[in-house]
Amino acid sequence: MTNNIFIVAKYEFLKRVKTKWFVITTLLGPMALIAFIAIIGYVSISSLTSDDKTVAVLDATGILFDGLNDEDGQITFVVSNMPEDSVRKAVIRGVFDGYLLLDDQIISGSGEATYFSKDGGGASFFSRKLRNLVRSTVEERRLLEQHVPPEVFEILNARVDVNMVKLSDTGETTGGTEAFAVVGFIMGFLIYIAMFVYGTVVMQGVMQEKINRVVEIIVSSVRPFDLLMGKVLGIGAMGLLQMTFWAILIMAGVLLSGTVVAAFLDPATLNLPASASQDELLAAADFTIPSIEPAVFIWFVAFFLLGYLLYASLFSAIGSSVEQQQDAQSLMLPVMLPIILSIVFLQPLIEAPNSTLAIVLSMIPFTSPISMVVRFAITDIPFWEVSLSFLILVGSFIGSIWVASRIYRVGILMYGKKASFADLIRWARLS
Amino acid sequence: MPELRVDGVTKRFDKVLAVDNASFTASPGRILGLLGPNGAGKTTTIRMIAYITVPDTGQVLFGDKQVGPWSQKQMGYLPEERGLYRKMKVGEQLTYFGELKGLSHSEAVKRVKHWLDRFDASDWYGRKTNELSKGMQQKVQFVTAVLHDPELLILDEPFVGLDPINAEVLQDVIMELKEAGRTILFASHRMEQVEQLCDDICLISQGKIVVNGELREIKKSFGRNTILLDFEGPDGFLDDLESRQLVRINVRSKSHAEIRLLNDTRPRVVLDEALRHTHEISRFELVEPSMREIFVTAVTAQQGAEAIEV
Missing domain, CATH: 3.30.70 (Alpha-Beta Plaits)
Structure with a gap:
């Protein structure tokens, strides 16, 4: 009865693609993603800057103040000859943001510097900056008093860069590990959407049909398994369409990103002439667009589809057993747990893609769609390992759709009683 | 035209015996009234005939073959609990149901238009279901059952929610289908309608068939x-x-x-x-006793001295 599966899938697909929800999420999805990235970017950048502050300096040494100078002009140092008590009061009144007490023994090494303020300084960007300024001023003064030649100064101040290079069978890729982490993260995130969001759409659809009582008419025409499969495939097709649209946008975005980044780079800071080309600018800024190998993409699509299918089958079993959204919550938790776990472990996975944890997570079928794709994007994984993980996933899907369709078959016609997990297991075992 | 034969069918849910060794026959060109108090096992029996569930023992035969996916295509079912997709357009959802019954898309569209026309409802084709009144939805629901011109028609309380004029239109359609030799199962609690429409009666109580046969004969037998x-x-x-x-x-x-x-x-x-x-x-x-009287007598006798409200 594959024809029935096709008819159900066709209507599920068309019905959903025509809704406002679909059009809006498809168009706004990328904007939401950009907004999300922009907010993260803004927050992390704003933690790198701080408001302008005025700091009173009580300099017991009498010579350090001249060296205290913030080039960015965010911290203004004002020397004060008043007694500490009155400076303290001035800070409390708000005349200064705080005051810095420099011990007279500080240059000889036994004294220390203390910063007093109403907010205590904290671990903010400001306190880090103040610390660095005081430290370098004191260090410079100490070196100066030891008559260290200026060449040594220069050597001490020279930057030390450490470059990251990814090794693989096909050669090496420079400067791209962060980029690969980002690619892995985006792929993991997309699979998360496929499993969780589209899985929930399947669950809602099953529930709606049961609540509307339409399901009795449909199962008097097609087998419950055909209805379930058609629904899962139809919604999957909708998801695939949405993802393809987003993927095209992301690819276009990646191709354009070089131009965008170059536009923000100032040739002067990279010691390049103002007439420097875009390529020269990007090379100097260490910016490379990571080239994604076709294998990464193929495995991504494969795990994306199977991950969706696995979770859609589980969610449909839940949807068939409840009549109210609230009742679904408690049954959803165990299904959602592995998805949440794979997101939680994303960071350690990106940091150590070949750790035991990473390997285990990428073999367990409930976490492998996200974990394996993220690992694969970052590091080289032997073919047998990916294949094994994929086969386990396929096998789990076949098992889960079989169990789910048995639960579904009974669940869709059960009304009035709130089902428990024990009920679901019992339904699955009914002949 | 094939006849429907329910043959020694038993269905059990956990400890509840929903249907207990039930046997009856529904013939083409006749209407069989399927009666019984709430919870007697009517819906379970209907679901087994519609191949939504399968009996534990016994068999349901349509013609000389066991019911299955093949018979679903030749059967129209109007369940007691009505249901339509609320946000789907009337025409679209009827076409969908038609296609699920094996009609091609174009054939389904043609028939949907024909039936909506028949019910004076051509202009509903493009309207969303939740914009329709209850009576209108009821007619749409009936169309889902007859769209594919089924050999076997199962109607569970088809007149509920219809005004007298629409009820008459529906009754005309049912009588037409009967004349055309369809086998019709009619489940209802409205005894006057049963008396008016049915040729045969099958009364179920507590999963058992307590009265079965031709309506006229049954009445006569009660004296x-x-x-x-x-x-x-x-x-x-x-x-x-x-x-x-x-x-x-x-x-x-x-x-x-x-x-x-x-x-x-x-x-x-x-x-x-x-x-x-x-x-x-x-x-x-x-x-002779009314159908209502027969119902009460038979059910009371089966369930002992318990008083039964119809």
Whole structure:
């Protein structure tokens, strides 16, 4: 009865693609993603800057103040000859943001510097900056008093860069590990959407049909398994369409990103002439667009589809057993747990893609769609390992759709009683 | 035209025996009334006929083959609990149901238009279902059952929510299908409708079939033991007769009573009492029991002394 599966899938697909929800999420999805990235970017950048502050300096040494100078002009140092008590009061009144007490023994090494303020300084960007300024001023003064030649100064101040290079069978890729982490993260995130969001759409659809009582008419025409499969495939097709649209946008975005980044780079800071080309600018800024190998993409699509299918089958079993959204919550938790776990472990996975944890997570079928794709994007994984993980996933899907369709078959016609997990297991075992 | 044969069918849910060794036959060109109190096992029986569930033992045959996906294509089902996709357009959802029954897309569209036309509802085609009134949805629901011109039609309370005019349109359609040789199962609690429409009766109580056969024969077998009385004046004598266990009053209003004779009470006992106490009698008729009376009698007998409300 594959024809029935096709008819159900066709209507599920068309019905959903025509809704406002679909059009809006498809168009706004990328904007939401950009907004999300922009907010993260803004927050992390704003933690790198701080408001302008005025700091009173009580300099017991009498010579350090001249060296205290913030080039960015965010911290203004004002020397004060008043007694500490009155400076303290001035800070409390708000005349200064705080005051810095420099011990007279500080240059000889036994004294220390203390910063007093109403907010205590904290671990903010400001306190880090103040610390660095005081430290370098004191260090410079100490070196100066030891008559260290200026060449040594220069050597001490020279930057030390450490470059990251990814090794693989096909050669090496420079400067791209962060980029690969980002690619892995985006792929993991997309699979998360496929499993969780589209899985929930399947669950809602099953529930709606049961609540509307339409399901009795449909199962008097097609087998419950055909209805379930058609629904899962139809919604999957909708998801695939949405993802393809987003993927095209992301690819276009990646191709354009070089131009965008170059536009923000100032040739002067990279010691390049103002007439420097875009390529020269990007090379100097260490910016490379990571080239994604076709294998990464193929495995991504494969795990994306199977991950969706696995979770859609589980969610449909839940949807068939409840009549109210609230009742679904408690049954959803165990299904959602592995998805949440794979997101939680994303960071350690990106940091150590070949750790035991990473390997285990990428073999367990409930976490492998996200974990394996993220690992694969970052590091080289032997073919047998990916294949094994994929086969386990396929096998789990076949098992889960079989169990789910048995639960579904009974669940869709059960009304009035709130089902428990024990009920679901019992339904699955009914002949 | 194939006949439907339910043959020794049993279905159990956990500890509840929903249907207990039920056998009956529905013939083409006839309407079989499927009756029974709530929870008697009617819906379970219907679901097994519709191949939504399968019996534990026994079999359901349509023609000489067991029901299955093949018979679903030849069967139209109007469930008691009505359901449509609320946000889908009427035409679209009817076409969908038609396609699921094996019609091609274009054929389904054609038939949907034909049936909506028949129900004076052509302009609903592009409207969303949740914009329709209950009665309108009811008609749409009926169309889902007949769209593919099924051999077997299962109608569970088809007239609920319809005004008299629409009810008549629907009744005409059902009679037409019967004339065309379709096998029709009609489940209802409305005994007047059952009496009006059905040729055969199958009464289920507690999962067992308690009465089965041709409606006319069944009525005859119960004998002329019911009196229809129209009168004017005091009606206390009825209570008196009932308290003496001579009769049971089935239907009673200010000037009318349907009286069932019990324990071989003779009709003239009732007439004597009526003559003595009422001012005037405009009707005294000995008739066969009504379907309602048969229902109550049969179910009460099956369930023991428990009083049953219809």
